[in-house]
Amino acid sequence: MPQHRQLYESVLEMIGWTPMVRLGRVGAGIPTPVYGKAEFMNPGGSIKDRIGPAIIEAAEREGRLRPGGTIVEGTSGNTGIGLAIAAAEKGYRCIFTISDKMSQEKVRLLRAFGAEVIVTPAAVPPDHPDHYVSTAKRIAGELPNAVFADQFYNAANPEVHYRTTGPEIWEQTQGRVTHFVASAGTGGTISGVGRFLKEKNPGIRIIGADPVGSVLCHYAETGEMPEAAPYKVEGIGQDKIPGALDLGVVDEWRSVDDRSAFDMARRLTREEGLFVGGSTGLIVHVALEIAREVADPEALVVCILCDTGERYLSKVYNEEWLRANELL
Ligand SMILES: Cc1ncc(COP(=O)(O)O)c(C=O)c1O
Numbered sequence: 001m002p003q004h005r006q007l008y009e010s011v012l013e014m015i016g017w018t019p020m021v022r023l024g025r026v027g028a029g030i031p032t033p034v035y036g037k038a039e040f041m042n043p044g045g046s047i048k049d050r051i052g053p054a055i056i057e058a059a060e061r062e063g064r065l066r067p068g069g070t071i072v073e074g075t076s077g078n079t080g081i082g083l084a085i086a087a088a089e090k091g092y093r094c095i096f097t098i099s100d101k102m103s104q105e106k107v108r109l110l111r112a113f114g115a116e117v118i119v120t121p122a123a124v125p126p127d128h129p130d131h132y133v134s135t136a137k138r139i140a141g142e143l144p145n146a147v148f149a150d151q152f153y154n155a156a157n158p159e160v161h162y163r164t165t166g167p168e169i170w171e172q173t174q175g176r177v178t179h180f181v182a183s184a185g186t187g188g189t190i191s192g193v194g195r196f197l198k199e200k201n202p203g204i205r206i207i208g209a210d211p212v213g214s215v216l217c218h219y220a221e222t223g224e225m226p227e228a229a230p231y232k233v234e235g236i237g238q239d240k241i242p243g244a245l246d247l248g249v250v251d252e253w254r255s256v257d258d259r260s261a262f263d264m265a266r267r268l269t270r271e272e273g274l275f276v277g278g279s280t281g282l283i284v285h286v287a288l289e290i291a292r293e294v295a296d297p298e299a300l301v302v303c304i305l306c307d308t309g310e311r312y313l314s315k316v317y318n319e320e321w322l323r324a325n326e327l328l
Helices: 047-061 078-090 104-112 132-142 156-172 188-200 216-222 258-272 278-294 319-324
Strands: 020-022 034-038 070-074 093-099 116-120 146-148 179-182 205-211 252-256 301-305
Touching: 034 156, 034 278, 047 078, 047 156, 070 078, 070 132, 078 093, 078 104, 093 104, 093 132, 104 116, 116 132, 132 146, 156 188, 179 188, 179 278, 188 205, 205 216, 205 278, 216 252, 252 278, 258 278, 278 301
Parallel strands: 034 301, 070 093, 070 146, 093 116, 179 205, 179 301, 205 252
Antiparallel strands: 020 034
């Protein structure tokens, strides 16, 4: 069936309805089919395109953002791009803070979209004034007609996944989905999609894939807050529990190390032709683990392919960087 048969009036109409594809080669020999939802095919190259317009339109509806206003956000890159796309269309100024852990590609991309970018140190705790989120909040408070997008606590974030990503997965699998695997950065994706799928069929298992070093898996399973430790995968995992994350919808968490995540991202590119980032590798690693354990051809595992590998050419796809970080 031909796709995109209609004419669109704006880039914003091109967000969502991303294709779903069988991961047949990395999943070879596993009886359970695994499908990836190709969120890297959104116009800004990631799942975060969905929340950009949703957050801006909510702020407009609530009267917090008026013409000529400024959008300020702390981002690992992708949310900034999603916000910048919607801001371009609507004529808002953007100021983004990003930690120096994130790839140079992301900083350059944000600037290419016309945003002002402030790079902050990664090695500070979440309550530190130089932390990327504290810095964004402070700037938004100091500027007139500026809003802090606040993806970590903004209800518009999980809500847009409840309204779009979840229903798309349900329709594309014709209700046959039995397991859903995603990571949590803000928790918006897993909470919104998880809530929608559970309402459709409470038997669907929602599985969180977390980087080793993030606190989410350990906290969800034990109720104790561990010390966070650094890791290289970008955009997912946390050093605290974000408000957009509904731990109640996640049935199970699994931790994955950087090396396994990056190995799988490179395999997806070489073996499936799906050029994806490190967080996708981490999620697919868990999705295949689940599929292997379930071993049921009637089950259907769905996972999120979060963003494009082009954002990580200097890292996940750079042997020198991998070797220097002992990740090969
Ligand atoms: C690359 C990447 N993957 C996954 C996610 C996680 O999505 P969410 O914030 O909805 O939990 C993000 C966002 O933080 C991201 O940038």
